[in-house]
Amino acid sequence: MTWSAVALAVAAGVLISTVTTPVGVSGAVFLLPVQLSVLAVPNPAVTPTNLLYNVVSGPGALWRYRRLGTLAGPLTRLLLAGTLPGVVLGAVIRVFAVPGPRVFRAIVAVLLLPLGLWLCVRAVRPPPAPGPEGRGAAPSGRTITGLALVVGVVGGIYGIGGGSLIGPILVGRGMPVTRVAPAALAATFVTSVAGVATYGLLALAAPGAVAPHWGVGLACGLGGLIGGYLGARLQPHLPERGLRLLLGVLATGLAVLYLFQAAG
Template sequence: MDTGWQTGLAGFAAGLLISIVTAPVGVSGAVFLLPVQLSVLHVPNPAVTPTNLLYNVVAGPGALLRYLRSRGFDRALTRLLIAGTLPGVVLGAFLRVFALPGPRVFRYVVAAVLLPLGLWLCLRAVRPSRRVRPPLRSGTVAGLGLAVGTVGGVYGIGGGSLLGPILAGHGIPMTTVAPAALASTFVTSIAGAGAYGLIALTTGAGEIAPHWVVGLLCGLGGLIGGFLGAHLQRRIPEAALRFLLGALAVALALSYLR
């Protein structure tokens, strides 16, 4: 595909705006960037997935730098998430290339991820749980990470952005969840992008390589937007932001099911 300055500007703006909204809740923004790639930037399948992972790699340090300055990292939680999502995202990359190559199936996978994620966000925004839940066991967190990381590798979202809402719904504060989820997304996206590159190199399938220009420009926008979004986290009502994200995810999922 040809990338003119209009396409590059659109990608930068999309990454910037999406990450400003999503970074406060620990979502990299790739989950919402993917339909922009398909419909606006016209990145072909299956290159959209590694391009999304490239976006995460470039954009991730923006929000992470801000959260590091605020000293909100829970190192134990972050290690558990990475321990599960890291092998999962590599497995998901192989499944995406060899088991789910068709665009129709891919759209159904997108909808299957977005719909429950959106409904979960909306439910927790409208009816926050007041029940005190017992702490999650280490094995449970790592197991969730493995499952979500596999889906994230297929979808190109790293995995942490799906774990964030689950952990927050269990009662873990968003100030703790967001940095850990973003750190997990960043690390697993590096592994996922590397896995796609290795598959492309060893099989000669150039169509599964990322679109570098789109990924870098979107990521640059996400780098700036993520820093700004993380800075705004404590100033935006958490419930309102989660409901907005959930409603957008549900709308996108329903559009893919048509």
């Protein structure tokens, strides 16, 4: 990598993670266009490279959330119970089955677009909340683990972390962003470690660019480490309404991006 490419990767990591960390999104999904179009990371190596970014960038936000006392809790354990086996299965599917990304992007867009728009509308014009966690019953532990399993598989296949999917769903069901964000980032970090290890082992047996692009992953991750800490430090100063609006905007933006990619 040239010094200019390293600087670009670090800057992209800082900018994206600072914006996405407060709502529990690692930002890896928004790095995909940068890695593919600008930094020329080949497929399928872009998936483990994104997971490597999550591994390097995650400790900054997690350390800050731990100091705030918002990291520990049953939600983190429920998410890990699903995402850990899911990411290993997803990595195997990605290397040996290689499902079409266009279909995946269309499905995710159909899921996230109405959910993101609804979160935005609800944040701008919030309805009366009957309880401390807003309207709607929070999902059961079994439902959360089942969703996490699906998210883990998707993360293993496409390296998107999972917070961008599980976060809007849980918040949309009435859970506060301040509770969801630390748990989603913790699950993203642990499952990304497992995902990088799985891809490393698969690279020994599978042909092609299967291993992560270490230079890009480490450079983006360094930026994400800084930005993640800044984003986690910023979160307590943002109102719940503002966090919901930010999560809705990110979900809507991701859905629109995927619609254009699926149609292209």
